[in-house]
Amino acid sequence: MRLNVTVNGEPRQAEDVWPGESLLYVLRERLGLPGSKNACEQGECGSCTVYLDGTPVCACLVAAGQAEGREVRTVEGLAEGEALDRVQQSFVDAGAVQCGFCTPGLVVAAHDLLARVPEPTDPEIREALAGNLCRCTGYEKILDAVRLAARR
Amino acid sequence: MTVSPIGREIDRVDGPLKVTGSAPYAADYRPEGLVYAYLVQATVGRGTVRGMDVSRAEAAPGVIAVFTPFHPLPLKSPSGESGENYSALQDTAVRFRGQIIGLVVADTFERARDAAALVSADYTVTPSRTSLADAGPGVPQGLVQKLAPGVSSIDAALASSPVTITTSVSQHAHHHIAMEPHATTAVWVDDQLTVYCGAQSPQRAAATIAARLGVEPAKVRLICRYTGGGFGQRSPVWNEALLCAAAARALRRPVKLVLSREQVFTAIGHRAAVRQTIRLGAEADGRLRALSHDSDGELPAAGGWQMMPGRDTSAVAYRTPNIRIDQRLVTLDTPPTWSMRAPAEAPGMFALETAMDELAVRTGVDPVELRLRNYATEDPVEGHPFSSKYLDECYRVGAERFGWSRRTALPRSQTDGDWLIGMGMASALYPAWRQPASARARFRDDGRVAVASATSDVGTGAFTMLAVVGADELGLPVSSIAAEVGDSALPPGGVGAYGSSVTTSTVPAVQAACRAAVKALVQSAVDNPRSPFAGLAPATVRYRQGRIEANGRSVDFRTLLRTMGVPHVEAVSTSAPDKSASQYKFHCFGAHFCEVRVHRLTGEPRVNRFTSVFDVGRVVNAKAARGQLTGAIIWGIGHALLEADPIEPDGRFAAASMADYLVPVHADTPEIDVHWLDRPDPHISEFGARGLGEIGLVSSAAAIGNAVFNATGIRVHDLPITIDKLL
Numbered sequence: 090m091r092l093n094v095t096v097n098g099e100p101r102q103a104e105d106v107w108p109g110e111s112l113l114y115v116l117r118e119r120l121g122l123p124g125s126k127n128a129c130e131q132g133e134c135g136s137c138t139v140y141l142d143g144t145p146v147c148a149c150l151v152a153a154g155q156a157e158g159r160e161v162r163t164v165e166g167l168a169e170g171e172a173l174d175r176v177q178q179s180f181v182d183a184g185a186v187q188c189g190f191c192t193p194g195l196v197v198a199a200h201d202l203l204a205r206v207p208e209p210t211d212p213e214i215r216e217a218l219a220g221n222l223c224r225c226t227g228y229e230k231i232l233d234a235v236r237l238a239a240r241r
Numbered sequence: 242m243t244v245s246p247i248g249r250e251i252d253r254v255d256g257p258l259k260v261t262g263s264a265p266y267a268a269d270y271r272p273e274g275l276v277y278a279y280l281v282q283a284t285v286g287r288g289t290v291r292g293m294d295v296s297r298a299e300a301a302p303g304v305i306a307v308f309t310p311f312h313p314l315p316l317k318s319p320s321g322e323s324g325e326n327y328s329a330l331q332d333t334a335v336r337f338r339g340q341i342i343g344l345v346v347a348d349t350f351e352r353a354r355d356a357a358a359l360v361s362a363d364y365t366v367t368p369s370r371t372s373l374a375d376a377g378p379g380v381p382q383g384l385v386q387k388l389a390p391g392v393s394s395i396d397a398a399l400a401s402s403p404v405t406i407t408t409s410v411s412q413h414a415h416h417h418i419a420m421e422p423h424a425t426t427a428v429w430v431d432d433q434l435t436v437y438c439g440a441q442s443p444q445r446a447a448a449t450i451a452a453r454l455g456v457e458p459a460k461v462r463l464i465c466r467y468t469g470g471g472f473g474q475r476s477p478v479w480n481e482a483l484l485c486a487a488a489a490r491a492l493r494r495p496v497k498l499v500l501s502r503e504q505v506f507t508a509i510g511h512r513a514a515v516r517q518t519i520r521l522g523a524e525a526d527g528r529l530r531a532l533s534h535d536s537d538g539e540l541p542a543a544g545g546w547q548m549m550p551g552r553d554t555s556a557v558a559y560r561t562p563n564i565r566i567d568q569r570l571v572t573l574d575t576p577p578t579w580s581m582r583a584p585a586e587a588p589g590m591f592a593l594e595t596a597m598d599e600l601a602v603r604t605g606v607d608p609v610e611l612r613l614r615n616y617a618t619e620d621p622v623e624g625h626p627f628s629s630k631y632l633d634e635c636y637r638v639g640a641e642r643f644g645w646s647r648r649t650a651l652p653r654s655q656t657d658g659d660w661l662i663g664m665g666m667a668s669a670l671y672p673a674w675r676q677p678a679s680a681r682a683r684f685r686d687d688g689r690v691a692v693a694s695a696t697s698d699v700g701t702g703a704f705t706m707l708a709v710v711g712a713d714e715l716g717l718p719v720s721s722i723a724a725e726v727g728d729s730a731l732p733p734g735g736v737g738a739y740g741s742s743v744t745t746s747t748v749p750a751v752q753a754a755c756r757a758a759v760k761a762l763v764q765s766a767v768d769n770p771r772s773p774f775a776g777l778a779p780a781t782v783r784y785r786q787g788r789i790e791a792n793g794r795s796v797d798f799r800t801l802l803r804t805m806g807v808p809h810v811e812a813v814s815t816s817a818p819d820k821s822a823s824q825y826k827f828h829c830f831g832a833h834f835c836e837v838r839v840h841r842l843t844g845e846p847r848v849n850r851f852t853s854v855f856d857v858g859r860v861v862n863a864k865a866a867r868g869q870l871t872g873a874i875i876w877g878i879g880h881a882l883l884e885a886d887p888i889e890p891d892g893r894f895a896a897a898s899m900a901d902y903l904v905p906v907h908a909d910t911p912e913i914d915v916h917w918l919d920r921p922d923p924h925i926s927e928f929g930a931r932g933l934g935e936i937g938l939v940s941s942a943a944a945i946g947n948a949v950f951n952a953t954g955i956r957v958h959d960l961p962i963t964i965d966k967l968l
Binding site for chain 2: 107109110114117118121122123124125126127128129130131133134136163164165167168173177178180181182184186187188189190191192193196214215216218219220221222223224225226227228229230231232
């Protein structure tokens with residue numbers, strides 16, 4: 090199929106897409122947006138979290154065909170020009186980035202949490218981000234980053 | 242005056258790239274003409290592939306090639322390098338379930354995966370050896386023994402001790418679960434190969450790939466600027482990366498191979514399953530007379546890491562006149578094993594520190610006091626003094642910060658509603674290792690200094706370490722340093738990111754390179770006819786905070802280089818340990834204190850809080866250090882409560898994904914109070930850093946297990962400590 094999808098505000102097209110391939114594959118391999126990461130392909134780890142029509146989803150679990158005509162926002166689309174989004178800046182400032190592979194998904198998940206809950210409690214943060222694995226296990230610093238972003 | 246950044250909270254220099262998704266990892270490259278490969282793996286535990294039917298796969302849409310043992314990609318046999326002991330597709334033997342028996346290449350990933358599912362194989366199956374318990378005891382590999390004069394054997398020393406403890410513990414296979422699955426993008430241009438592939442040791446990996454492909458080492462460049470975790474599993478080169486490079490060569494086009502998580506579980510090594518027995522003999526007051534540590538570790542027939550959990554743990558930890566460490570390896574038909582963060586030390590110290598807690602219970606001596614009564618100031622076997630050891634201070638500071646004095650020794654004596662509360666502690670140690678290392682410092686005419694070393698930043702903070710040390714040495718802001726790692730084309734001598742050794746080894750090399758580069762810059766300033774300092778004696782010219790000064794003139798290096806018309810001035814230096822280092826035993830130390838709660842009715846164990854204090858020498862970057870230490874402690878939560886992959890009789894791992902193999906998540910982690918003593922090691926290097934990437938994991942599981950005992954009165958010896966064992 091020819092896939093029409095709006096990504097980070099821009100209408101994009103991809104040709105010869107098998108409707109069953111994942112949105113993650115389309116983003117990474119067809120549209121040149123490798124920020125969203127593939128780490129489990131089964132929705133366990135959250136590394137591929139993107140917004141689909143404003144709702145965070147695991148891009149590995151969304152079929153390309155399901156994204157037809159919809160809006161996707163990835164980690165590449167969070168910053169306003171050169172300025173990092175407050176969540177991104179807070180991840181840097183709090184030391185919440187280590188190997189960085191889980192980071193794009195966590196940044197999107199945290200961005201969504203703060204959009205829904207501007208002042209989350211610690212248990213709310215832990216619960217909201219429990220679906221995002223970090224094997225450097227920087228969870229304490231990630232918590233700090235979300236607290237910091239909430240204050241900004 | 243520039244304030245030194247050493248030991249401060251410094252932001253990662255690679256942070257902005259990583260939070261925007263713009264740091265390229267191995268699978269993020271898309272060279273022109275790229276095609277995709279997918280593995281086919283054996284579905285029996287041991288035997289021979291009699292034949293394979295690839296016709297349906299070859300006829301599938303988009304398929305470019307199917308490689309099997311009957312239509313192989315040529316690879317040389319391994320010759321001495323570590324890792325698997327065979328090359329994939331070169332014979333029809335099946336050594337373990339999940340061994341690579343085919344590679345399908347197609348125009349898209351989905352088509353390659355689909356076609357791989359169409360490949361079928363016929364096998365002759367032979368029974369697999371998969372049970373550590375059934376196949377052991379293993380073959381002794383590393384016997385360490387020291388007996389006091391007149392003592393005939395360790396058994397005699399134990400038999401004559403007033404108090405004896407025998408503790409047997411076991412753990413199943415562990416997986417590293419680096420978030421980035423193994424991925425390779427291989428690109429040939431004429432006879433020059435560039436491999437994008439996560440590697441802990443880029444230069445060693447490039448050399449291995451060259452040797453196995455049968456090409457000159459200079460023809461292979463490996464790039465791993467950003468790597469999504471290592472933890473040991475990216476130390477060797479595995480067959481998958483070799484096949485990807487070989488397929489790209491055969492097909493004359495770039496090939497990308499990304500493993501699924503399930504494939505990583507078998508195609509890439511795991512931490513060996515291991516069973517251990519500790520026997521302690523002590524006086525009534527807890528002073529040790531004898532320590533015996535036996536282990537049987539899994540060693541796959543296909544090759545792998547040798548699990549030796551007693552050598553750097555029980556042979557070092559406590560003062561005792563009699564020690565015997567008997568480490569045995571049991572050959573099994575399992576997927577390859579490999580080192581995993583604190584590879585032998587985490588299981589070894591779980592065993593020892595569990596036994597020490599049992600000794601504390603038996604003798605009625607407080608666990609901290611028991612460890613102080615057995616405090617070692619020298620290596621108990623070799624007799625070398627420790628280079629620097631403040632473990633006693635770790636105990637004292639940790640106990641104070643944690644509130645250890647509020648603990649009651651009697652199990653089940655503290656409750657909070659339906660939760661039983663328990664406190665436990667354990668001591669940690671990990672060998673410090675300084676390797677010879679090299680680095681390059683380059684003054685550039687854009688006003689920055691590039692500091693490079695061919696090591697790898699697998700999330701540890703090596704980029705930032707180079708920037709911090711370079712900035713400190715040159716009197717510049719951290720932002721003026723451009724750090725480079727993760728490229729085999731950097732000057733030879735970069736160290737591998739393993740053994741917690743990168744900082745220990747590389748800091749002295751960076752310091753030496755910066756000093757040599759300053760010298761070269763000064764020399765250039767007096768030699769170059771366009772320089773304002775031309776003709777001066779080098780001794781009269783000085784470098785200070787990025788400026789060259791002499792005769793009342795002061796010029797920044799950027800202006801100087803541009804005036805001279807020289808794009809850069811650089812130096813490469815190598816730094817190695819002093820000969821005097823052999824007189825010392827180098828170790829890092831730590832003390833963990835942990836509070837758990839266990840639900841009275843459901844048996845659910847949760848970690849409430851952790852305090853850990855470390856003696857790791859001098860710290861380069863507090864922010865990165867805290868991340869490493871805290872992360873490793875949380876790995877201990879996984880070790881104690883979650884992680885296990887039992888192997889079934891047919892050679893199949895019981896867990897094959899992140900849904901089955903549990904690792905700690907946000908909701909599992911408590912507040913963790915990490916503290917370190919700032920005591921530079923005076924003997925390891927001028928700088929005094931000893932490395933801290935792994936020690937946090939050592940014994941954190943034991944502290945949890947000891948706290949669970951204190952909460953419940955139940956001692957769980959077979960990890961992980963799950964609900965069923967606490968009911």
